[in-house]
Amino acid sequence: MKLPQKMAKACLAFTLVSFSLAGGGCSGGGGSSDNQILSGTGTVMHHAFEGGFYAIDGDDGQHYDPTNLSPAFQQDNLRVKYRIQKLPNNTSTHQYGYVVEVLEINNLTAN
Structure with a gap:
């Protein structure tokens, strides 16, 4: 095999490996997608x-970035019970x- 062909194959292999490794870290926290x-x-x-935003830090150790958190629940340190769907x-x-x-959220600090 000539040198240019070997280099082309090596570059192609490197590119494929790079894309497959880069794609593995794109999910928001591992696990099922x-x-x-x-x-x-x-x-x-x-x-x-990132301009400021509200997120839910789950007691399960996961972080959730809601797309539709109601303004009524946009309060720092507010304890909540939630039902959410991963996107x-x-x-x-x-x-x-x-x-x-x-999908559903309730204030746990309300009396």
Whole structure:
């Protein structure tokens, strides 16, 4: 095999490996990438980076970036019970955990 052909094959192999490795880190926190529905408790937190946004820090240790968090729940340190759906095909500039849609949310600190 001639040198240019060897170099072309080596470049192609390097490119394929690079793309496959880069794609492995694109999900928001590992695990399943289906439209999984999750329930749990956590704390709504305001994060100042990327222009500022509210996210849910789950008691399960995961971070959730809701696309539709109601203004009534946009309170820093608010304890909530939630039912959410992962949106694996959505991305966010926040780069903070899973992008999710809130299906149901309740204030746990209310009397």
